[in-house]
Amino acid sequence: MRIRKASVIIPLLAAFSFRAAFGQENTSASKQKPQAASLYQEISKAPRKARSKRNPLEKDPDAVAAGRTLFAQRCAECHGDNAEGGKKGPSLRVSEIQDAEPGAIFWILTNGVVRKGMPVWSKLPEPQRWQLVSFIKSLGPAPAKTEAAAS
């Protein structure tokens, strides 16, 4: 009897999960803007201790280049090749990110924003997360759209 119940419940759960896993994605611009704002808000939640951390690879001449390689492998899929925003992740070339302390960016990489879709990246060893911070900070703000169009 228990097995019979399971044979009904399990496929129902599977169908529900399939719908939940594939049916939620919405990449329309109107939905992305508020989501980006709330993601930027997360960085302001970094504790003071985390913000005050200095980037130990600040003076490492290879850190930016290594960070660029890591970014292409791990982050570009969501944040775009130039970090100007992509299918799922917001731009990292806005003042909220570029003006943030390196420690705050490191904190958000370590903790992710799990409920809003950004995974935890503590699986990358600390030095690699700092290399990513070095790269992100090296990007600077995105060029204005009018300038880009003119060029």
Added chain:
Amino acid sequence: MFIYRSLLLVSVLVLATVSLPDSLHAQENPYFVAYDHYLEEPGNLEIAYFSAFGTQRGGNDFQAHWMEFEYGATAWWTTEFYLDGQSTFGDSTIFTGIRWENRFRPLKREHLINPVLYVEYEHKNGADKILKEGEGHDVEADFLTPNSVARQEMINELEFKLILSSTFKGWNFTQNTLAAKNLGHEPWEFGYALGASRPLALKASAKRCTLCPQNFIAGVEMYGGLGDRYHFGLHDTSHYAAPVLGWNLPSGWTLRISPGFGLNDNSHQFLLRWGVSREISGFGSIVSRLLRSHP
């Protein structure tokens, strides 16, 4: 024959994954049995083929194989579907069942110890030999039954795990506690898995490379049964220790290998596991687009 079938399966997997779109450079842990607290990135699909060769005292050695389809549904939920089979030397090759596994991350942020909740449903037959976990009073002698007899037994099982994992200075330490319930009026059974691993280098190199030490993760895992509700403990249980090595290639492929050693007389003396996997990025977006209705 079993080698031919294994090669055929791997070839199909290779062709299927090569023909799929973008891949990501994976940073997969090297474990075969233990789980850490890292879930699949949202929207990504990982397709994997694993194989486990085992020695058998008093009977024929075997080769178990399984395929995994792991999907990151959200940043806090990973769901995984398995197809299992095995080949016993001098006997036969059979399909042994399916499993559907879900892992949930209950906490929003990273902590010293990070819990993950694991729920799995297994629909398999008694000839299953993949040894993906140690539970209850599973012992080497259970595998002596010929496939034609063992496959008659149908098992519907729910399995729960509490995964407690921690990452410190590049090291990952994980501890999994398992409770499984065969829905056919069997008692609750228990088991454990422990793991520790670390990349060979913590800094990434500036250039994309295949053989850089940061692409290799080495470690060790240990797992076994803890008896059941009525006979909890180490009596009549099997236990294994296994060094593990994972190689994350920049092309998105991950290779894993692990020789395992039985730690008591109830355990298979030697197990050799290997696996190959590939992560496909943006799989969720493709499926969502296909499912979206067009007016």
